[in-house]
Amino acid sequence: MNTLHLLATCARGFEPCLERELKSLACNGLKATNGGVIFEADFEQAMKVCLWSRIANKIEVLIKEDYVTRESDLYDLGKKIPLEPWFSPEATFCIHAHVNDEKLGKCSFLALKFKDGIVDQMRDKWGRRASVDTDRPDVVVGLQIIQRKARVFIELQGDPLNMRGYRRRQIQAPIRETLAASMIALSEWQPQNGIFIDPMCGSGTFAIEAALIATQTAPGIQRHFGFEKLPFFPEKANTWRILRDEAREISKKTRKNFNAEIRAVDIDSAALDIALNNAQTAGVADLIQFTRGDILKMKPISQATLVTNPPYGERITVDDLDLPEFYYQLGRLVRTFANSSLTIISTAELLKKNMHMKPSQRIATYNGPIACEVATYQLGISR
Numbered sequence: 001m002n003t004l005h006l007l008a009t010c011a012r013g014f015e016p017c018l019e020r021e022l023k024s025l026a027c028n029g030l031k032a033t034n035g036g037v038i039f040e041a042d043f044e045q046a047m048k049v050c051l052w053s054r055i056a057n058k059i060e061v062l063i064k065e066d067y068v069t070r071e072s073d074l075y076d077l078g079k080k081i082p083l084e085p086w087f088s089p090e091a092t093f094c095i096h097a098h099v100n101d102e103k104l105g106k107c108s109f110l111a112l113k114f115k116d117g118i119v120d121q122m123r124d125k126w127g128r129r130a131s132v133d134t135d136r137p138d139v140v141v142g143l144q145i146i147q148r149k150a151r152v153f154i155e156l157q158g159d160p161l162n163m164r165g166y167r168r169r170q171i172q173a174p175i176r177e178t179l180a181a182s183m184i185a186l187s188e189w190q191p192q193n194g195i196f197i198d199p200m201c202g203s204g205t206f207a208i209e210a211a212l213i214a215t216q217t218a219p220g221i222q223r224h225f226g227f228e229k230l231p232f233f234p235e236k237a238n239t240w241r242i243l244r245d246e247a248r249e250i251s252k253k254t255r256k257n258f259n260a261e262i263r264a265v266d267i268d269s270a271a272l273d274i275a276l277n278n279a280q281t282a283g284v285a286d287l288i289q290f291t292r293g294d295i296l297k298m299k300p301i302s303q304a305t306l307v308t309n310p311p312y313g314e315r316i317t318v319d320d321l322d323l324p325e326f327y328y329q330l331g332r333l334v335r336t337f338a339n340s341s342l343t344i345i346s347t348a349e350l351l352k353k354n355m356h357m358k359p360s361q362r363i364a365t366y367n368g369p370i371a372c373e374v375a376t377y378q379l380g381i382s383r
């Protein structure tokens with residue numbers, strides 16, 4: 001197995017941030033697509049990307065591409081995909097299908113045809129077939145059909161990469177860890193250039209991600225990955241162990257010289273409790289200052305990078321909070337800050353109508369199913 005063709009997916013709009021991150025991880029052949037970046041790497045590098053990417057949600061190997069025009073083509077596609085080294089008779093598998101072509105047929109039916117092709121190919125080749133397991137499969141096969149173009153992937157990550165393992169408890173509307181890290185990348189915060197603050201921290205995701213960045217801690221260091229169950233993984237296990245040991249060493253060394261200031265604030269003491277708990281699980285509780293407070297009563301500050309996710313929604317009020325008024329007051333307050341920036345996620349309408357500031361950057365994205373906007377405002381910059 002030499003060069004692999006891979007796809008890393010991310011929150012929509014953050015493809016350039018992911019591209020920069022993959023470049024810093026020494027990946028080649030980078031090309032941004034809608035919702036992701038394609039790149040080339042060998043298996044060792046691909047494992048490293050799973051361990052180190054803060055922004056990607058999934059890392060998948062592209063193993064086959066073809067055009068499909070009718071249902072029976074899916075069976076043929078299953079018969080043609082390369083079985084080795086990805087499958088073995090002993091390794092269970094399942095198919096995650098995503099089809100955006102109604103005319104071709106129902107997604108579940110197309111996936112079934114595709115699976116029939118795969119198992120018939122196995123029988124022809126090995127005289128027996130692997131079992132399907134939809135709960136805890138060893139191999140996850142991605143099938144994507146967009147405008148008659150079928151792509152077949154092997155997913156490397158297992159659980160999505162946002163599941164770092166530290167968020168054991170959460171408040172009602174937590175942000176995905178990968179989206180939080182993407183917003184921090186957009187804010188361009190660096191530990192040496194000032195205070196990091198999430199003034200509405202909820203379960204603490206932004207502050208914890210900032211602490212992981214400041215200590216150069218690999219975001220995946222506490223979890224397992226799907227590739228560890230692939231049939232040929234035992235041959236790679238030693239390389240994987242070395243990659244993890246190196247990552248632990250880097251984090252340990254960086255922690256010794258830690259000099260960042262990271263603050264997590266929330267009005268709700270129950271949320272702060274959860275944030276502290278999560279930070280303890282992530283091993284960074286001692287690096288974050290947790291304080292109870294109301295953002296609207298915050299004293300003017302300078303040299304700070306604020307990254308936050310205030311309450312928002314389709315409704316005008318959330319928990320009795322008048323949202324337009326809250327955003328208006330928030331805009332008024334942060335305009336008094338000096339040499340600082342605010343990167344915020346909310347609905348485009350709440351930001352546009354109430355903040356009364358022109359963002360230096362804005363990205364249309366999704367937080368779960370909700371369409372929203374991430375905006376960065378430069379605050380009181382004196383040049």
Ligand SMILES: C[S@@+](CC[C@H](N)C(=O)[O-])C[C@H]1O[C@@H](n2cnc3c(N)ncnc32)[C@H](O)[C@@H]1O
Pocket residue numbers: 170171173174175176199200201202203204205206265266267268271293294295296308309310311312
């Ligand atoms: C959408 S949640 C934040 C979710 C968080 N990013 C996470 O990952 O869990 C909004 C948070 O803002 C807090 N909040 C609401 N009004 C506030 C205020 N005036 N000052 C500080 N925090 C406030 C809420 O208690 C809630 O925890």
